Amino acid sequence: xxxxxxxxxxxxxxxxxxxxxxxxxxxxxxxxxxxxxxxxxxxxxxxxxxxxxxxxxxxxxxxxxxxxxxxxxxxxxxxxxxxxxxxxxxxxxxxxxxxxxxxxxxxx
Amino acid sequence: xxxxxxxxxxxxxxxxxxxxxxxxxxxxxxxxxxxxxxxxxxxxxxxxxxxxxxxxxxxxxxxxxxxxxxxxxxxxxxxxxxxxxxxxxxxxxxxxxxxxxxxxxxxxxxxxxxxxxxxxxxxxxxxxxxxxxxxxxxxxxxxxxxxxxxxxxxxxxxxxxxxxxxxxxxxxxxxxxxxxxxxxxxxxxxxxxxxxxxxxxxxxxxxxxxxxxxxxxxxxxxxxxxxxxxxxxxxxxxxxxxxxxxxxxxxxxxxxxxxxxxxxxxxxxxxxxxxxxxxxxxxxxxxxxxxxxxxxxxxxxxxxxxxxxxxxxxxxxxxxxxxxxxxxxxxxxxxxxxxxxxxxxxxxxxxxxxxxxxxxxxxxxxxxxxxxxxxxxxxxxxxxxxxxxxxxxxxxxxxxxxxxxxxxxxxxxxxxxxxxxxxxxxxxxxxxxxxxxxxxxxxxxxxxxxxxxxxxxxxxxxxxxxxxxxxxxxxxxxxxxxxxxxxxxxxxxxxxxxxxxxxxxxxxxxxxxxxxxxxxxxxxxxxxxxxxxxxxxxxxxxxxxxxxxxxxxxxxxxxxxxxxxxxxxxxxxxxxxxxxxxxxxxxxxxxxxxxxxxxxxxxxxxxxxxxxxxxxxxxxxxxxxxxxxxxxxxxxxxxxxxxxxxxxxxxxxxxxxxxxxxxxxxxxxxxxxxxxxxxxxxxxxxxxxxxxxxxxxxxxxxxxxxxxxxxxxxxxxxxxxxxxxxxxxxxxxxxxxxxxxxxxxxxxxxxxxxxxxxxxxxxxxxxxxxxxxxxxxxxxxxxxxxxxxxxxxxxxxxxxxxxxxxxxxxxxxxxxxxxxxxxxxxxxxxxxxxxxxxxxxxxxxxxxxxxxxxxxxxxxxxxxxxxxxxxxxxxxxxxxxx
Numbered sequence: 008x009x010x011x012x013x014x015x016x017x018x019x020x021x022x023x024x025x026x027x028x029x030x031x032x033x034x035x036x037x038x039x040x041x042x043x044x045x046x047x048x049x050x051x052x053x054x055x056x057x058x059x060x061x062x063x064x065x066x067x068x069x070x071x072x073x074x075x076x077x078x079x080x081x082x083x084x085x086x087x088x089x090x091x092x093x094x095x096x097x098x099x100x101x102x103x104x105x106x107x108x109x110x111x112x113x114x115x
Numbered sequence: 116x117x118x119x120x121x122x123x124x125x126x127x128x129x130x131x132x133x134x135x136x137x138x139x140x141x142x143x144x145x146x147x148x149x150x151x152x153x154x155x156x157x158x159x160x161x162x163x164x165x166x167x168x169x170x171x172x173x174x175x176x177x178x179x180x181x182x183x184x185x186x187x188x189x190x191x192x193x194x195x196x197x198x199x200x201x202x203x204x205x206x207x208x209x210x211x212x213x214x215x216x217x218x219x220x221x222x223x224x225x226x227x228x229x230x231x232x233x234x235x236x237x238x239x240x241x242x243x244x245x246x247x248x249x250x251x252x253x254x255x256x257x258x259x260x261x262x263x264x265x266x267x268x269x270x271x272x273x274x275x276x277x278x279x280x281x282x283x284x285x286x287x288x289x290x291x292x293x294x295x296x297x298x299x300x301x302x303x304x305x306x307x308x309x310x311x312x313x314x315x316x317x318x319x320x321x322x323x324x325x326x327x328x329x330x331x332x333x334x335x336x337x338x339x340x341x342x343x344x345x346x347x348x349x350x351x352x353x354x355x356x357x358x359x360x361x362x363x364x365x366x367x368x369x370x371x372x373x374x375x376x377x378x379x380x381x382x383x384x385x386x387x388x389x390x391x392x393x394x395x396x397x398x399x400x401x402x403x404x405x406x407x408x409x410x411x412x413x414x415x416x417x418x419x420x421x422x423x424x425x426x427x428x429x430x431x432x433x434x435x436x437x438x439x440x441x442x443x444x445x446x447x448x449x450x451x452x453x454x455x456x457x458x459x460x461x462x463x464x465x466x467x468x469x470x471x472x473x474x475x476x477x478x479x480x481x482x483x484x485x486x487x488x489x490x491x492x493x494x495x496x497x498x499x500x501x502x503x504x505x506x507x508x509x510x511x512x513x514x515x516x517x518x519x520x521x522x523x524x525x526x527x528x529x530x531x532x533x534x535x536x537x538x539x540x541x542x543x544x545x546x547x548x549x550x551x552x553x554x555x556x557x558x559x560x561x562x563x564x565x566x567x568x569x570x571x572x573x574x575x576x577x578x579x580x581x582x583x584x585x586x587x588x589x590x591x592x593x594x595x596x597x598x599x600x601x602x603x604x605x606x607x608x609x610x611x612x613x614x615x616x617x618x619x620x621x622x623x624x625x626x627x628x629x630x631x632x633x634x635x636x637x638x639x640x641x642x643x644x645x646x647x648x649x650x651x652x653x654x655x656x657x658x659x660x661x662x663x664x665x666x667x668x669x670x671x672x673x674x675x676x677x678x679x680x681x682x683x684x685x686x687x688x689x690x691x692x693x694x695x696x697x698x699x700x701x702x703x704x705x706x707x708x709x710x711x712x713x714x715x716x717x718x719x720x721x722x723x724x725x726x727x728x729x730x731x732x733x734x735x736x737x738x739x740x741x742x743x744x745x746x747x748x749x750x751x752x753x754x755x756x757x758x759x760x761x762x763x764x765x766x767x768x769x770x771x772x773x774x775x776x777x778x779x780x781x782x783x784x785x786x787x788x789x790x791x792x793x794x795x796x797x798x799x800x801x802x803x804x805x806x807x808x809x810x811x812x813x814x815x816x817x818x819x820x821x822x823x824x825x826x827x828x829x830x831x832x833x834x835x836x837x838x839x840x841x842x843x844x845x846x847x848x849x850x851x852x853x854x855x856x857x858x859x860x861x862x863x864x865x866x867x868x869x870x871x872x873x874x875x876x877x878x879x880x881x882x883x884x885x886x887x888x889x890x891x892x893x894x895x896x897x898x899x900x901x902x903x904x905x906x907x908x909x910x911x912x913x914x915x916x917x918x919x920x921x922x923x924x925x926x927x928x929x930x931x932x933x934x935x936x937x938x939x940x941x942x943x944x945x946x947x948x949x950x951x952x953x954x955x956x957x958x959x960x961x962x963x964x965x966x967x968x969x970x971x972x973x974x975x976x977x978x979x980x981x982x983x984x985x986x987x988x989x990x991x992x993x994x995x996x997x
Contacts, residue, residue: 032143033140049169050143058174059174077149078119078120080141080142081139082142083139083142
């Protein structure tokens with residue numbers, strides 16, 4: 008089955024969703040992304056990526072409970088779907104395969 | 116208390132963001148804000164705003180639906196959708212409807228721009244109700260604008276209602292009009308036109324806009340001049356023109372000297388105004404001859420005045436008659452005129468409002484270029500008719516195609532549609548058509564504008580950027596769509612569902628009576644336009660080819676030869692030596708407009724003061740004039756330059772001989788300005804003014820008037836002669852460009868307005884017939900479509916192509932024939948009216964009508980025969996099988 012294409016930033020976000028497991032929501036994803044990538048990321052970009060992947064079927068979401076934080080707004084937690092996981096696997100496989108093709112010589 | 120994020124940003128976010136995303140987005144944003152604000156509150160707030168703005172993108176914006184739950188909008192959307200589908204379904208009919216409409220609208224648009232520009236003339240004065248031009252009317256002799264020099268002064272002093280008065284003198288005779296000028300300390304001379312003498316007060320009355328100089332004193336001192344902005348730019352591109360001196364060149368032969376003027380102002384003139392000059396010379400302390408400023412017998416000045424705000428123009432107009440009693444009559448008596456009392460009764464004065472000068476001048480004689488309010492209305496009417504023809508196509512095609520819509524109407528009604536909503540549906544449809552037509556028309560008109568400008572001698576621009584233009588266009592398209600769609604909408608929505616569903620409705624034939632009369636109307640209009648075009652061209656040809664009494668071909672007019680001074684005699688001789696030059700004559704009195712004219716009273720010798728004067732022109736010419744112009748001497752002899760006695764000889768035209776009642780004019784003596792001359796010859800009448808007027812008395816005397824030298828050329832190699840003449844000119848006048856024109860070109864220029872009207876009518880006539888034929892084409896296509904089964908059966912039963920062709924075309928040909936019958940008398944009547952303006956005119960022959968009728972019949976037949984032939988040649992099996 009041919010998978011739908013996945014962009015570079017989307018892939019990163021998807022990896023984060025998978026990595027954060029049950030705790031993946033907008034700000035959490037943003038913060039860990041910024042930490043890992045060591046650069047500023049915009050929240051709206053994260054949201055756009057999430058929404059797109061949700062329509063593509065890579066992630067699904069649910070609302071959390073109301074807390075005193077964030078002005079009483081609920082969090083929306085994202086989790087990766089089996090389809091999303093497959094996409095990641097495939098992406099990973101392609102990358103590894105390509106990586107292996109690099110001849111074993113010194114690049115220094 | 117925890118600081119809250121900016122509420123305004125949240126409100127904005129909530130306004131545009133999708134409902135299912137809002138809670139998440141808002142929550143995340145607030146969380147980020149809470150993290151950041153612990154460091155720096157202001158920065159966090161700013162960030163919050165920025166972040167909100169970042170969500171303003173398609174993924175997050177909710178679908179805005181105005182009046183989401185309103186039935187009306189849903190219906191309008193549905194109606195538009197249906198209309199669009201119908202438009203695409205019948206591409207040919209739609210194209211004809213829209214194309215015709217677009218053509219008509221484009222024509223209207225252009226005309227509207229033209230009319231708007233014409234109506235704008237002289238409307239810019241702040242006190243436009245208070246400024247007037249004085250008109251002198253002499254019963255039976257017409258009305259004109261020229262008054263004696265003291266008139267303006269008297270107006271201001273004798274009539275308390277008059278606040279200010281001012282004079283204008285634009286006669287070439289006194290050095291206005293055209294002249295050679297040069298700047299101080301510069302040998303180069305330039306030829307310029309647009310010279311005029313004015314009182315300073317006239318600039319105030321006409322509210323002339325000063326860019327430089329003092330508008331209160333500019334022309335109050337003698338020898339001052341005010342120039343227009345464009346001339347200031349031409350002569351003083353980087354300098355301040357104020358205080359500079361310009362010199363108008365005089366001429367020894369014409370007894371004029373160089374005159375210096377100091378520039379005291381630069382003015383910007385309104386383009387849409389009758390007042391178009393470039394050099395305003397002061398009249399302050401000017402007297403053109405001894406006693407001129409108190410002379411009531413010489414009339415040279417245009418006189419303007421401004422009345423008091425509270426004054427009653429009507430009352431003043433009546434009071435003006437005092438001018439005759441107090442000033443004119445005594446002056447006439449002083450000059451020895453008889454019947455002064457009789458004449459006084461015939462004189463009256465009119466006040467012409469300045470805003471009326473351009474368009475509503477009527478028959479007032481003033482030597483200026485005018486528009487004509489009748490043209491403005493005529494063009495508007497013609498454009499309106501073209502639009503009407505296009506609208507008729509719309510109505511005709513919509514009702515004709517009704518059969519195709521009948522089932523739809525029946526079904527809609529059956530499922531509960533009200534008649535109103537059906538009417539709405541059809542109106543929406545016609546509005547859509549009209550809107551598309553308007554867009555196409557706008558593009559088309561913009562594209563055609565340069566051509567139209569050339570045609571109408573205007574410089575119009577499409578006011579696309581004006582705020583009112585597009586809304587106005589939209590509004591008009593809405594209105595037009597409704598007007599054109601109203602009848603079809605009412606007609607189509609009236610079908611009874613039971614009939615349509617049963618298939619009882621006789622297909623499209625119901626309103627064929629109306630349709631036929633509309634077609635007749637379309638064609639009558641087109642035919643009237645075509646006939647009008649024909650006759651205008653006839654008249655034009657008549658004028659250009661008429662025997663004028665002089666030979667205008669191959670005569671070169673070299674202008675500005677007065678600058679040669681006394682050298683002109685040798686210049687003339689050297690020109691005569693050139694091969695190809697037959698005659699040369701020096702005189703600025705020529706039988707085309709734009710050259711010298713005058714008006715004088717003539718008497719038989721010794722009869723001045725006892726008989727009424729014969730009014731006529733006296734032209735100063737040289738001995739070669741009659742030969743050069745190719746005029747016909749019918750009695751007596753030409754001037755002879757070797758006879759010194761010819762200095763007091765005179766040659767008169769036939770008209771003058773008639774006016775004097777001379778049986779044998781040769782040898783009679785006539786006088787003017789107390790100088791008697793002997794008549795030595797009579798020339799045949801020749802046209803020296805527009806053919807709208809009769810030929811008036813005229814006489815020739817030997818004299819000098821050197822501004823123009825006419826050269827009669829007799830050669831094949833015109834270019835060669837021109838070069839030779841130019842070389843000669845260079846030799847005599849190295850500092851001035853040669854200017855020349857051909858007499859026949861100048862002559863054609865006099866009738867430019869007729870020519871322009873001819874071309875405009877041609878364009879409109881062509882447009883009208885195209886639009887009408889488009890309609891006819893579509894109608895015939897429709898007829899053929901309706902009767903395709905019938906035709907096939909006829910063909911199967913043995914009808915020939917001939918039969919079918921006749922069957923299908925005869926009806927239409929009948930309609931066109933009726934149109935011709937209607938159009939012929941109508942156009943005959945109108946063109947008779949138009950021609951009656953001309954004293955010399957062509958006859959409206961029957962051939963015009965015959966040619967037009969045949970032409971129109973032919974065009975109409977061509978239009979319908981395509982469809983008829985197609986039907987007749989089609990394979991009947993194909994149609995019958997379906």
